[in-house]
Amino acid sequence: MPKTVSLSWFILFIFGSKLLMRILLIGGGGREHAMAWRISQSPLCETLYIAPGNAGTALCGNNIDLEVLDFEKVAEFVVENKLDMVVVGPEEPLVRGMCDFFAEAPGLQHIKFVGPSAAGAMLEGSKAFAKAFMERHDIPTAAYRSFTEEQLDEGLEYIRKIIPPYVLKADGLAAGKGVVISNSSEEAERTLTEMLQGKLFGEASKKVVVEEFLDGREMSVFVITDGVNYKMLPSAKDYKRVGEHDTGPNTGGMGTVSPVPFADDKLMERIEERIIRPTIKGLREEAIPYCGFIFFGLMIVNGNPNVIEYNVRLGDPEAEAILPRIQSDFLELLHNCSTGQLKSYQVETLPQTALTLMLCSGGYPGVYETGLEIKGLEKESGYKLFYAGVKKQNGKYVTAGGRVIGITVLAAGIEEARKIVYDTASKIDFKGMYYRRDIGKDLLK
Ligand code: AMP
Ligand code: GLY
Numbered sequence: 001m002p003k004t005v006s007l008s009w010f011i012l013f014i015f016g017s018k019l020l021m022r023i024l025l026i027g028g029g030g031r032e033h034a035m036a037w038r039i040s041q042s043p044l045c046e047t048l049y050i051a052p053g054n055a056g057t058a059l060c061g062n063n064i065d066l067e068v069l070d071f072e073k074v075a076e077f078v079v080e081n082k083l084d085m086v087v088v089g090p091e092e093p094l095v096r097g098m099c100d101f102f103a104e105a106p107g108l109q110h111i112k113f114v115g116p117s118a119a120g121a122m123l124e125g126s127k128a129f130a131k132a133f134m135e136r137h138d139i140p141t142a143a144y145r146s147f148t149e150e151q152l153d154e155g156l157e158y159i160r161k162i163i164p165p166y167v168l169k170a171d172g173l174a175a176g177k178g179v180v181i182s183n184s185s186e187e188a189e190r191t192l193t194e195m196l197q198g199k200l201f202g203e204a205s206k207k208v209v210v211e212e213f214l215d216g217r218e219m220s221v222f223v224i225t226d227g228v229n230y231k232m233l234p235s236a237k238d239y240k241r242v243g244e245h246d247t248g249p250n251t252g253g254m255g256t257v258s259p260v261p262f263a264d265d266k267l268m269e270r271i272e273e274r275i276i277r278p279t280i281k282g283l284r285e286e287a288i289p290y291c292g293f294i295f296f297g298l299m300i301v302n303g304n305p306n307v308i309e310y311n312v313r314l315g316d317p318e319a320e321a322i323l324p325r326i327q328s329d330f331l332e333l334l335h336n337c338s339t340g341q342l343k344s345y346q347v348e349t350l351p352q353t354a355l356t357l358m359l360c361s362g363g364y365p366g367v368y369e370t371g372l373e374i375k376g377l378e379k380e381s382g383y384k385l386f387y388a389g390v391k392k393q394n395g396k397y398v399t400a401g402g403r404v405i406g407i408t409v410l411a412a413g414i415e416e417a418r419k420i421v422y423d424t425a426s427k428i429d430f431k432g433m434y435y436r437r438d439i440g441k442d443l444l445k
Contacts, residue, residue, distance in 0.1 A: 020046040021331065024078055025061070026068050026098075026115075027089025028052045030358075030388030030406045031316035034323045035089060035330075036060035037386075042331035049081070055397060056387025068093055071101040075108055087334055088115030088292070091313050095125035095173060103289070112338035113291065116312050120283060120290040123310035127169045127178075127209045130310050137282035139275055141307045142299075144211035146171065149196040158210055159188050165213040168192055172204035176252050177365075181213070214308065216301035219260040220318060221271055223280075224333065227290045229342040230280050231333075232272070234325045234349055235260045236318040237443065242365060244438045251365045252403055255439030256356045257414060258321040262300075262443070271298065271305045279310075291337055320386045320406040321354040355417035356408045357425060357439050358388070362432025364402030369432065372399045376428040383424045384408045399430055414440040 021044055025036055033056030040048050040060040048061030051068050066074055069092070078086060086102060088094055097118040102108045115121075122129040128146040133139075147155035159166055166188035170178030178201050182188040195205035222233040236258040242248040263271075275296060283290045295311035295318070314322065323330065327348040336345045361368035370389070374397045377385060386408060389401015407424050411417035418440050425435055 019044050019335075021085055021335065022047045022081065022083045023049070023085045023087060023331070024064075024074070024083050025050045025053075025057070025087045025089060026074075026093055028054045028057065029089070029316050029401075030056070030386040030403065031314055031319040032089040033057050033060070033386045033388070034320045034406075035087065035314070037384075038323050038326070038330035039087070039334070042329050044329065044331045044335065047081075049077075049083070051077075054387055054400070055390040055392045056385075058392070069096060071098055071105075074098070075102065075105060078111060079107065083111065085112040085114070085334070085338060088113075089313060091121060091124050091311065092173065094118070094121035094292075094312055099289070099291075112335065114334050114338050115292045117289040119288045120292075121312045123294070124312045125173060126171050126207075127309070128171045128207055130307075131209055131211075133282060133286075134307060137278045137285075139278050139282070139307055140305065142167070142212040142214050144209050146207055146209045147192070147196065148207050152193060152196050155192050155196070155208065155210060156189050159185055159192060162210075162212070164188075167211045167213050168195060169209040169211065170195060170201040170205035171207035171209060172201075174201040174204040177201070177250060178204055179250070214299040214301050214306055216299040216306070217262065218308070219263055219298055219300060220315060221263075221268075221276070221296045221298065222314060222318070222322060223276055223294050223296075224292070224337050224342065224347075225280055225283075225290055225294060226337050226340045226342045228280075228284060228340065230276065230294075231342055231345065231347045232268075232276075233293075233347065234258045234322045234354075235263050235268070236315065236321055238315060238318055239436060239439055242360075242436075244436050249365055251360075253315065253317045254358050254360065254436045256315075256317045256321040256354075257417075257440045257443055258318070258325055258354045260443075261414070267300065267303065267305070270303075271296075275305055275307060291340075316388070317356045317358055317386075317403075317406045320408050321356040324384060324408055324410055325350045325352065325354050350410065352410045352412060353414050353417050354408055354410050355414060355421050355440050356386075356406045357421045357435055358403045359405045359407065359425060359428060360434050361389070361399055361402050361404055362434050364434070368402055370399050370401070372430045372432070373397070374399060374404065374428065374430045377405075382409070383420055404430070404433070414443055
């Protein structure tokens with residue numbers, strides 16, 4: 001048989017059989033635009049739905065107006081549309097048990113699901129749970145105590161005993177805003193009181209973790225795991241504060257660089273040995289089903305990695321920098337994860353640097369305007385735009401959130417990536433547009 005015929009038979013066999021997938025992606029931010037973009041590029045993708053999606057995901061598949069926390073409705077949609085796989089972007093549906101719902105409801109077991117069980121999602125859903133988990137499995141992290149409202153006096157006493165700065169963390173989900181760091185013990189005591197009384201972060205801070213301040217360099221690593229095996233994904237550094245030189249309030253993230261240049265082989269080995277492997281082993285030992293991503297927020301103190309937080313998803317905007325660096329077929333990777341076949345899977349990564357800059361609404365993370373027309377989106381060449389808070393209205397793209405667009409550039413190094421990113425940023429415009437000008441600057445040699 002001629003080579004071309006055998007090849008076409010092979011392709012027909014592969015893509016004409018079960019491997020062609022119909023997928024529902026949950027979420028609607030820049031991260032989901034990046035995920036949708038990679039999924040839709042895969043030859044294994046037959047149809048991609050995104051709920052609720054945004055104007056960016058609409059360029060990669062079909063947006064569906066579903067209330068994603070109504071699991072019955074989501075399941076109905078999945079069954080009616082004969083979907084094969086559900087992939088969850090954000091943490092909230094996971095913490096609320098979406099994975100468990102799909103595992104337990106009749107007639108849904110054949111659906112492949114990427115996202116951990118509610119028990120696994122507790123790593124992000126409860127800081128106190130995460131700290132106790134790390135303690136049980138000897139995973140390095142800051143020393144801590146956790147307090148409920150009934151233990152307020154003990155909490156105040158603890159603050160008076162420890163040395164500043166004081167790190168106070170709301171136990172539950174607080175949209176990335178639940179951490180307060182304070183230098184004064186009076187302020188920390190006042191904050192602890194307000195947190196425990198529910199005045200600061202509502203229900204999320206009815207329990208508070210007070211922990212030791214770690215002085216070091218921050219970075220994040222990401223893995224995908226099927227609960228038994230895991231694969232490393234590219235590392236990233238996030239720029240969380242709104243202002244240049246890390247000043248002003250925390251945001252969801254103003255930019256990212258991947259890989260982290262100071263994360264050499266020795267440090268990465270330590271991270272795997274001391275943090276990643278014990279985490280995966282701990283999940284397995286505690287019989288916590290986990291199929292999905294783990295995002296390890298780390299503080300490197302004198303070369304030693306400590307966990308400052310777990311997230312049970314990809315980061316945003318980290319995903320916008322990491323996913324373009326994954327050379328392997330992203331959907332195939334998700335499929336291997338959801339079928340417990342990660343062990344033999346090889347994740348290929350591009351050596352280039354990815355730098356993502358978030359263009360934000362003026363006023364973010366406080367009050368900002370929306371519905372403002374965005375200009376300069378037309379031709380993408382040499383960079384990729386990921387839409388975060390973008391909506392299409394009367395044929396025009398308008399702002400619809402605090403973080404509006406992520407510009408990602410892949411280049412030989414940070415300097416070159418910065419040049420292209422900032423050149424691109426100068427061509428995009430909407431009223432009040434704001435971005436940090438120092439993304440990646442601190443990492444230049
Ligand atoms: P999180 O919301 O957990 O990502 O925390 C927000 C930020 O607070 C982190 O990015 C760190 O910069 C900082 N942070 C959290 N925990 C600590 C800690 N124990 N020591 C020093 N900084 C911390
Ligand atoms: N950029 C940080 C996060 O996604 O939590």
